[in-house]
Amino acid sequence: MRYVMLVSYDGTEFCGWQIQPGKRTVQGELERAAAALFGVPVSVTGSGRTDAGVHAAGQVCHFDAETNIPAERLCLCFDRLLPPDVRVLASAAAEAGFDCSRRAKRKTYVYFAYHAPCELPLYSRYGAFLKAACDADRMRSAARLLIGEHDFAAFRALGSSAKTTVRTVYSVGVEEIPLCGGRGYRVAVCGNGFLYNMVRVIAGELFAVGMGLRGEEDILRAFATGKRECLAGTMPAKGLTLLAVEYGAPLFQNAN
Amino acid sequence: MRYVMLVSYDGTEFCGWQIQPGKRTVQGELERAAAALFGVPVSVTGSGRTDAGVHAAGQVCHFDAETNIPAERLCLCFDRLLPPDVRVLASAAAEAGFDCSRRAKRKTYVYFAYHAPCELPLYSRYGAFLKAACDADRMRSAARLLIGEHDFAAFRALGSSAKTTVRTVYSVGVEEIPLCGGRGYRVAVCGNGFLYNMVRVIAGELFAVGMGLRGEEDILRAFATGKRECLAGTMPAKGLTLLAVEYGAPLFQNAN
Numbered sequence: 001m002r003y004v005m006l007v008s009y010d011g012t013e014f015c016g017w018q019i020q021p022g023k024r025t026v027q028g029e030l031e032r033a034a035a036a037l038f039g040v041p042v043s044v045t046g047s048g049r050t051d052a053g054v055h056a057a058g059q060v061c062h063f064d065a066e067t068n069i070p071a072e073r074l075c076l077c078f079d080r081l082l083p084p085d086v087r088v089l090a091s092a093a094a095e096a097g098f099d100c101s102r103r104a105k106r107k108t109y110v111y112f113a114y115h116a117p118c119e120l121p122l123y124s125r126y127g128a129f130l131k132a133a134c135d136a137d138r139m140r141s142a143a144r145l146l147i148g149e150h151d152f153a154a155f156r157a158l159g160s161s162a163k164t165t166v167r168t169v170y171s172v173g174v175e176e177i178p179l180c181g182g183r184g185y186r187v188a189v190c191g192n193g194f195l196y197n198m199v200r201v202i203a204g205e206l207f208a209v210g211m212g213l214r215g216e217e218d219i220l221r222a223f224a225t226g227k228r229e230c231l232a233g234t235m236p237a238k239g240l241t242l243l244a245v246e247y248g249a250p251l252f253q254n255a256n
Numbered sequence: 257m258r259y260v261m262l263v264s265y266d267g268t269e270f271c272g273w274q275i276q277p278g279k280r281t282v283q284g285e286l287e288r289a290a291a292a293l294f295g296v297p298v299s300v301t302g303s304g305r306t307d308a309g310v311h312a313a314g315q316v317c318h319f320d321a322e323t324n325i326p327a328e329r330l331c332l333c334f335d336r337l338l339p340p341d342v343r344v345l346a347s348a349a350a351e352a353g354f355d356c357s358r359r360a361k362r363k364t365y366v367y368f369a370y371h372a373p374c375e376l377p378l379y380s381r382y383g384a385f386l387k388a389a390c391d392a393d394r395m396r397s398a399a400r401l402l403i404g405e406h407d408f409a410a411f412r413a414l415g416s417s418a419k420t421t422v423r424t425v426y427s428v429g430v431e432e433i434p435l436c437g438g439r440g441y442r443v444a445v446c447g448n449g450f451l452y453n454m455v456r457v458i459a460g461e462l463f464a465v466g467m468g469l470r471g472e473e474d475i476l477r478a479f480a481t482g483k484r485e486c487l488a489g490t491m492p493a494k495g496l497t498l499l500a501v502e503y504g505a506p507l508f509q510n511a512n
Contacts (some may be wrong), residue, residue, distance in 0.1 A: 010377040058436035089437035121266040121341045179343035180314035180500055216414045
């Protein structure tokens, strides 16, 4: 029987999603819990990998198991076996062969960064420090260039590979948040899929535009040339959170 | 010379603000940094104490020192000497005898709690778990009863003492925030001062009202009788953040 689960984690203490020998990973913790629960090795597949330090509010994964435990109670069983920085919020039965990676229709990531006189203790896990304040309207104007189907070849880590670098971005929201002694900026990006580091490159470019260090012409040149060096630096992992993965229909009854 | 500083800290790893022998406290860290910086023991006074686990975005403190360092650069010197979970955002000279506790005109605290199928890793430091969802409109309606000058004797920890239990609450805001798999509630309380545990008692009562476990009549009874037992339980420390302390005029040029 195939099952799907909705998973949240604080990425701070994880070496990312993907299992690696000798490293603490989210997939590793889930597979360890699944093996303890079902008594056999279980392979857990995520909707996508997240890097070391990246967080998830609503990651989705699937696995196969034979069990008498009702599907919607599996989340409780996992949570008893998992460390507190990863939690299963919901579980459900899925159709045979349902692949939570290939069937994902939309993903939403949020990037949070702030400018303040110094690094702020309350954002040390979930926000990146910016050296200057940003003009959110400039960011919003530049963000509009990203919307639609484009070749995002320039918007990924150098050396990464993918069959195609064409992706569709449905929306990019920029929200400015007042902080004591500073200003925060929340960039939410929704698309049909993302290349490696794509959201962190988009965020870095938008913050650079917001600070006046770059302009919309750089984004147009990046699309035209496909060259990574047209764009600003990749933002650090800790500001990034995978907010939600959406499918054609809701996977879970009581969540998402 | 008297100086004032704007301080932020993540309360998770602190036994509160107030210095205690053998315990890690915010005041203790600041006094240790001040002694290292000025070469003599320095007493640092906060605008008020915060409990173990309570956070601060904008706490204010004062101290006396003789130094050639320009007042607005003191914050940088402190930050080199402090651990990363406490930061000085701004520093300034103050008039002789300025007392950041007695002269505080308004304080704003924020309490964050959420309902979800389980405790969420991304809110484990800064949010409290609620067993049920809340009706934010019920909370807002009850919150209006708190506004104004009242005897808040019932709204404090049992056994605590204060010269007077009359305080003025200027505003109570209730914001509902959608979370993946749940709902968050942000309660912001602004007043001229707060009794021991008062914000955590107010938050607990508003959440209980929001869940339908209590009604506005309980708040009216609490005001009429001054009895703590009229109200719901005190919320845990980790959901509470001291957002700002305000004085008649801004204390710092570039912050607050």
